[in-house]
Amino acid sequence: CNYGADLIDKMVLLIKEELHHFYQVMELMEKKGVTYQPIEAGRYAKGLIKQVKTYEPDALVDKLIIGAFIEARSCERxxxxxxxxxxxxxxxxxxxxxxxxxxxxxxxxLAEQIAGKDISERIAHFAQVEADLITSDDNDFKFHSGAPV
Structure with a gap:
C-alpha cells in the first residue's frame, strides 16, 4: 500500500524509543527497590479500543488516533x-x-496520511469518548484512568 513503508519506518523508530524507555524504567525501579509486576490495560484503554472500526484502513486510523490520545495524556501527566x-x-x-x-x-x-482525508471528525469522536472515560469514576486507578473512586 502507499503508506506501508512510512508506517513501518515511523513505527520501528517509535518501538525502539519506547523499548529504551522501558529499560530505563526497569533500571530506575531496580535502583529504588520496586518489583516489576505486569498490569492489565485499564478501563481507559479498553474504552477507547471498543470504539475502533472493524474494517481497514479505518481500524488502523482509529488505533493511531487512540495512540495519539494516549501519548498526549502521558505528556500531560x-x-x-x-x-x-x-x-x-x-x-x-x-x-x-x-x-x-x-x-x-x-x-x-500517520492517521491522516493513511486515511487520505480529513480525520478531524474522528478525532472529535475519540475526544468525547476519552473525556467521558477520564471524568467518570474508575475503580482501577492507573496512569491512564478516570477519576479515582
Whole structure:
C-alpha cells in the first residue's frame, strides 16, 4: 500500500524509543527497590479500543488516533507530576514528556496520511469518548484512568 513503508519506518523508530524507555524504567525501579509486576490495560484503554472500526484502513486510523490520545495524556501527566518528584525522576519525566509529544504528532500525521482525508471528525469522536472515560469514576486507578473512586 502507499503508506506501508512510512508506517513501518515511523513505527520501528517509535518501538525502539519506547523499548529504551522501558529499560530505563526497569533500571530506575531496580535502583529504588520496586518489583516489576505486569498490569492489565485499564478501563481507559479498553474504552477507547471498543470504539475502533472493524474494517481497514479505518481500524488502523482509529488505533493511531487512540495512540495519539494516549501519548498526549502521558505528556500531560508527566508534566504535572515532574515538579513533585526527586531530581533524577523529574529529569526522567521531562525527557519522557518530550518524547510523548513527538509520538502524539507522529500518530496523528500517520492517521491522516493513511486515511487520505480529513480525520478531524474522528478525532472529535475519540475526544468525547476519552473525556467521558477520564471524568467518570474508575475503580482501577492507573496512569491512564478516570477519576479515582
Amino acid at each position: 508527566f508534566a504535572k507530576l515532574a515538579p513533585f518528584l526527586e531530581e533524577d525522576m523529574e529529569k526522567f519525566y521531562v525527557s519522557l514528556l518530550r518524547s510523548e509529544a513527538r509520538h502524539y504528532q507522529d500518530y496523528l500525521e
